[in-house]
Amino acid sequence: MTDEPGIGARVNDDEARYRLPRSVLPRRYDLVLEPDLDAVTFTGSEAVTLEVVEPVDEIVLNSADLEVGPGRLEGSGGTLEVSTIRLDPETERVHLLLSGTAEPGEWTLHLGFAGKLSDQLQGFYRSTYSDDEGRTHTIATTQFESTDARRAFPCWDEPDLKAVFGVTLVTADGLLAISNGPEIGREDAGGGRVRVRFADTMPMSTYLVAFVVGSLDATEPVDVDGVPLRIVHRPGKADLTPFAAEVGAFCLRYFADYYGIPYPDKKMDMVGLPDFAQGAMENLGCITYRESLLLVDLDKATQPEVATVADVIAHELAHMWFGDLVTMRWWNGIWLNEAFATLMELLAVDAYRPDWERWSQFLRSRAVAFEVDALESTRSIEYPVRSPDDAAGMFDILTYTKGAAVLRMLEQYLGAERFREGIRRYLDEHRFGNTETHDLWDAIEKATGEPVRRIMDGWIWQGGYPLVSARLRDGMVELGQRRYLISGKQDDTVWDVPLLVRTSAGTEPVLIEPGGVSIPVTDDGPVVVNAGVHAFVRVEYDDELLARLTADLRSL
Template identity: 55%
Template sequence: MTFLIPGPPPKSGSDGSGAPDANPYRLPRDVQPVRYDIVIEPDLEAARFVGEVRIEATVQRPVDSVTLNAADLECSDATLRQSGRAVGAEISFDPETERMTLRPVDGSSLDVGQVQIACRFAGELNDQLRGFYRSTFVDEAGETRTIATTQFESTNARRAFPCFDEPDLKAVFGVTMIVPPDLMAVSCGELVSSEATTDGRRRDTFADTIQMSTYLMAFIVGDLEATDPVDVGGVPLRIVHVRGKSALTAFGLEAGAFSLAWLVDYYGIDYPGTKVDLIAVPDFAFGAMENMGAITFRETLLLADPQKATTAELLRIVDVVAHELAHMWFGNLVTMDWWNGIWLKEAFATFMQVATTDAFRPEWKRWDEFSIERGAAFDVDALSTTRPVEYEVVSPADAEGMYDVLTYEKGAAVVRMLEQYLGPDRFAAGVQHYLERNSYANTTTTDLWDALESSSGEPVRSVMDGWIFKGGYPIVSVDAHSSGLTVSQHRFVYGTGESDDADAEIWSVPVMVRARLADGNTVERRLLLADASATVDLDGPVEWTVVNAGGHGYYRVRYSGDLLAAVARQALEVLEPIERYGLVDDTYAAVVAGDASAAEFIGLVTDLGSETDLHVWQRMIWGLKGLHAIAEPAGRETVAVLIRDLATTALGVLGFEPQPGEPDLDRELRGVLFEAAGGRGRDELVRTRARELFEAASGNGAAVEPNLAAAAVQVAAASGDETDYERMVELYRSADTPQSELRYLQALLLFEDRQLFERTLELFATEVRTQNAPYLLGAAMTHLDWGPVAWEFIRDQWDELTSRFPQNSISRMVGGIRGLNTRDLATEVETFFATHEVPQGALTVAQHIEKMWVNVRLREHEGARIGLPSQAQTS
């Protein structure tokens, strides 16, 4: 299947998706907001809210009505006041476009100038985790408590109050909340007054915000408490959480304080708000949300006990905290003009989160870890159903579909590639120039390129447009010649979905080369490959070379046979870990694309058996698990033995037991190797040890190092029985940290017994929080034996599941079909989705389906050859 891609989206104000007058979902520009005053009264017991909004606006030309956004609201008592005269307004709704029109009841018009729009409204605190919604938790006394909280991005502020709900219609917000006296209220501004009302409630008034978009507004109320604020350069920063979880806040505070200070220094611009609240919410559809000064998070991404959390879990907290704080400038202070430019904020915040985390804990090698996330973007971008990073957005459903790996990880990867090509100092200067020039305003992609061109003197726009406005990416082929190398590019694609002119597609590729020459000298070259091929003159024949030196380019590399053999033989000595990661990743991708055999990948992994780097090991093991999943029984056993042998040998070198003072990544690597050996490798000694560690970690035994404890849970589940299953369900329900709760839920997916697996599916569908259940059900379809059972469960309960779960999570749940790899089942899945649409993720679902078929073809081509003698595998 093919997805037709338009050219670069037009800027707002021209014809096309960005033009309000051409898009039925966009508001006219004849009335524009300046200020909102919102009074909101949530009733947590009734799951309802009422409120009143007054909007100061500017009439740009005479009009006979005002149109703004409203959805799922009951609106009444609308008035329009101009020049001291107030007139009632008739209210009409267009549910399809989520617009509300106010028309003076006396037939009068509004003149150019200021107007005040007032309206009362009411609505339900919904369970869909969008707009103004309810979240619940069980307190220390065992009572269920309710929180009312918000999630407005992209177009859900209109579900909480009538507003001009588009990113370029910025305004100042003043918020007042009327709440029960025993509950805490939080909003974007600091609390400036709190007074009792005559009916026994409390009126909390918050300071005005900066001029900003509606999607950045937030208000939360519930049985909450806050840490003491930490002063970060004059800005108070604290964590807000449900009562009773203060012991889990220290690490998040440390990460927040470091990130805020580091980002102020990087941007060279003061924090644009007056306070920072990091708010842990029990139910949250996204990972976190950058509401101005009131950032909301999933609990697992903010609250943790460092003595029990793994390195990866702690890293993720720093990542997400840094990501959201990065938005305070890139997104909040300077905002994309329209939703087609979501990548402008999300890709840059992803880039900044990695840079910040790398500064916070350099020993975590965060930029090496980013190779894994970039690989997820590679995987989607090699499909015919990929899309450009920036493309046409018309409706709210289109905007929801932008929140994917291409916006975040591909966008961040090409930003990182550009930074490395320009140099970090010139790049940072361009970013500061961009933010200073556009503060409190809205921009398009070209504004960023112009600022970077100005600071660097390089043709940034001509280089980067191809990476942003065109889907896909190149593979750079490398051959030797007498005085250097020949490099050429063509589009990298999986399978048979590519267009006829794929070979003719050209990018401006920043290529970094390092090579050892026959005379023993090592040389480096940098070039911009803007044609189909080029010669790299190195002044002599090459012994070995690494193209994409440094590992930061968004392209794959395929070496000629002799060059590949030469670099693979010496990879452990001559390549940096991130470069070895790229070599392994590119080789596995070539297997999936049909350009290399499984035997070639297995040979490379075997050559790297003495590897000591965590991230390279992760990619090697994931690749072997991928081959294990598609192999026939005999081949599956061969791969299992290989995983066991490689993992146990590496464990023997690293040591089975943690050592005092050893690096964090060694501890994480031990967990990875332990899980591989005891899971797919089925090593009995490891399984026995895993059970001992599991009992110690889940009982009253000695503390177990967190990375090893987490791995032991997985291995114990993979080899567990019904008694183990009941124990893990109990541990999930009584977990004392968010990370532990999720860890035990994920472990339930590893039990091999079908009846236990089916119980897990029911548990996910009925009991587990809706923020987690769709993702867990998706993961269930990747189960080695029972993935098809999970598919049947989802298929048969489709209507119930999709009505219960947040709409933006459905396409994520469907992502599990990528794990299915038989032709008959793939045909059934594709037929099902031909009549069961996912409006917020239609393109994402198409990508899942295409990748499923890629896996089917991979199994049919390689599955029966895995485990055969090498000459048969490569024939």
């Protein structure tokens, strides 16, 4: 979690309540699901390849709102029946009591299950739309982040318990069925149904699994350096898809180049849904969107509306590497997933359309984060998370905007290329794995030789930001700091502040340590502290330095 004293102990105390035992670990799920769109129900079965770490006579995994059973465990030592199934709605777990003891080794758990398509826009849920003739059509789709995969199939529903997923969907013939992987097989299932099989995924977390079934259309795939890209939409909206395809193709190429790693899976479907609670969701290879954030009429939409669509597409595609390929170990790390994707969205869209001046727009939106973070009631960007629900508070402006701002601050202080080398190192070292926040800082530190973990820990684990003071004394500019609070209350919080300072001699990175720093000036020209306005700080100049700045504003 963190180096802060006591936090690790608190996590351990809560582990039994909020985290599953590690005596049994999933390695692969073979899922078969059959949604009935008319009855608004689904049935399913799974064969989960397990690594039994220590002898067990009970298997505990997550399940919510499902009927579970029957079940059995098969291995080289024979077959053990699941003799008792106990559902615990409060903890959203199912306890499978075995007819004997499973010894350490590889086993396969076979389970049946059934449920109802939710109307709460979570888990395996239904979305509806009406066609031009007024007929209602139902779509069965998914939204699993943070902990709702357990509402679709029994699973080890924690981000660090990654596994490979092989999905099969049994649907009425004539419906479109998609999942994370590309379709690799289709056969008649009788009764007007088809069985559609999809390619295995890379090892990934349960919250990234997705499946969509309904009366939908898909565009012809665009080949993006070997990755087929499609836009999935309801019938009659094909004319609204070209912009999404263009932005999607650009971003896939941009991120593959930036990260130095090809797109980590086999295909990309971007799916517009009539009913979707979030803006979009980064399911590997099957990103789901609210329709208005994917489909756009360029002849009618305003420039901000078009830019928003581009932002959201870029944000979700950035997650395919940072979030899907490499994933936080626990939900305390969700801020970094979202903040980094926000940074990457801005970099990509700025590269796609420089004339939109996305960084200038970001500075305007960052002003709101400044206001929130100047309150005594603000929070740190990251904080200890015991239960997944504790992380819900991270989906706010401090995560998306301040989080992205401090990452941009670091990038500009280090230099874009050195920062990128650190990101590439991080992704390469941890691909298919899980990390804590400090793993990113350590990778960038190794790549640059800068004290990145020390710098960033202060920004991540402390709320607020500094007011940097600039004073001219004896040919030196003295830079100090104090916390900025709207209330005016004194506070002794300090940071390592990385920023750029511009003088007549040029622009240089400067690290303002808690005790301050002095930099020499050799003439009476202006001194710009926080040049480029990249650091998440406010600056207060003394009268002499302020006079130099205002003497000729056009030169700045």
